[in-house]
Amino acid sequence: MKIAVFMKQVPAYSEGNMDEKTGVIIRAGLPSIANVYDVVALETALRIKEITNAEITVFTMGPDKAEDVIREAYSMGADKGYLICDKAFAGSDVLATSYTLSQAVSSVDNFDIILCGKQTTDGDTAQVSGAVAEWLGIPHMNWVCEIINVTENEINVKCQLDGRLSVIQTAYPCILSVEKSIFTPRMPSLKLKMSSRKKEISKITLDDLNDKNENNYGLKGSATKVRKIFPPERTAKRDIVIKNGKDGADYILEIFKNTFNSKEENI
């Protein structure tokens, strides 16, 4: 069984600094990490591997530095890693990112399961996994919060949809985006981390893809353009209320009552 995991490198946090002219977030000096949702996707793959003995291949699209994400994945237990990196891919939006990712996986192997995070913490669109499913023409299960059963031939999962849970079973190939709550990711192990430094990372460039038309990738292949990124306005300061014992409890109860009453009215 073969599992692909999509992992993206994102800034560890944002100071809300933005280049006034370009509208692009200033990342200089900020550390980068693997998108936390994608570490959970990798953990899901590792759990499936424990049951099915699958081989796990990680794909990340980004600059050379994004290699760190693959090394981290190796130190958690991933078997192979591909860095998708080419000048032609720069400036990709969801359309171009998902197209590049689907071209990349297809160029490597026939994967049974593709695992994605629910969303990234920078782009934050939560659309890439659905778009990849569309490009590859395979079933897509979004917001998976539990693996009920997994075998060599099929997988049965629970999805957290708006206000309801849905149980879905599918044969392979398929693509899953997982909720953060599905598993607590393991810590990288020292032994694997030591060996990960020497482990090979393969690079995928435009030349390696089936479709080599650069107009379909990067800025040229993007249907949208971000005009401005800005931190949301701060909400107004609130008063601090200090009350003791019963007074405090009564006060909180009053807030609850008001909140629930107004909700009921809305319904």
Next chain:
Amino acid sequence: MVYVSQKNELIFPISEKYEEYLIDESKFMGNAESISFPKNEDEIISILKIMKEKNIPITIQGGKTGIVGSAVPLEGHIMNLSYMNNVKEYEILEDGTGTITVESGINLIDLKKEILRIFKEKALFWPPEPTETSATVGGIIATDAKGINAFVYENIQKYIKELRVVRASGIIEVVSKEDFNKVIGKEGITGVISQITLKLIKKPSEIWGISFFFENEEDASNFIDAVRNDVPKSETAFIGAFEYIDKTSLNLIEGRKPTMAKIKELPDIDENFECMCYIEIHGEDEGIEEIAGNLMETAAMYNSDPDTAWAVSGETEIEKTRAFRHAAPETANLFIEEKRREDKRITKLGTDMSIPNISFLDMIKKYRDGLSKYGLNGCIFGHGLENHLHVNILPNSYDEYLKGIELIREWAKYYLENNGQIVCEHGIGKLKKKIFEGMLSEEFINNYKILKKEFDVDMIWNRGNIL
């Protein structure tokens, strides 16, 4: 007598809303009549003048994270410096390092943010870090706080370029380098540190944080002793921290983990593990790997399975494992806070002693024997390579609390007789003064008395600390 200035509103009478300023992380609670939050040196001097005229003692407060009650007032006035938290100036030096001049009330969280904002990819830092990030620079200097990287980065003096202190006379003194030691670690008894120029150094290019787990304390102790006897080195890297955390601490942490934002996403620790060692290696990747490999082999010799050892790198991940280590004192303090709610006389009872000449194994056995002899529960964590552990007694009643004091005195006696140190990084304040009554040497006390005479004959600053 309460003196409250009406006109300029610098001084406020103590009321319910200021109650949190009567206690620090030692959970020792005091009393005061008034409080102020000066915003600059002029205001410090105005407040001092008013208090001096009425002979009202002033207790200086930073972040109130101290654990010996040294920022807790017994009476009089509280001068809280948390509003003095600005960066005044900074300089980028030719060698790629820099200096930053700050008001003393800036805490470590804000200091780090400011350093990142100003020096950006130069990647600089101020090494003295007592793990608790709400501690202020003034408080850190006043307590000579150290933290987990202390044995590498050594003396705090190395990282201070200039110190300004408001003396009891109302004069602002730029303290000469030779006299830094009359301020550093003196728990505010010689004046208010108002402004400091900090020397920043380059961050190591990489840090690895490795956690080894052990199924029994003896194995872990033997591992620590093996490393102490032959500390692994490489040309481009070094061990930057070596911390021990025992089972009781692990249980306390695991119990509270779901509510602790910084660590709640870490996986649960296997119940079979009795203790862990958290080790940081700082330097270049290759050197780090060399030391990590060496440690892995030694740990395996003492039955720590390298497959179960965690290894993280990168600032964000290291912050998580540091937060896990920090949760050891945090959860011990939370335990005490719960007990204090039941009985106001209960405070933190933690040791801060080190002893160079015995093995780690013998030291921990001594602590275990003491705890079982007195029938007490305690958690143990701290600095492995320096034989400097913090044993926190976890009393269930005031009776056990009193027994705990007796036990700590017994340990202290042994340490003093065997060339150990009974106060290392937390200070003496009001709590350790009580616990170690009659045990601190005359010479030690006299040194403080001489300083008091030189800088504050009227005992205006921090009355009740040490002396």
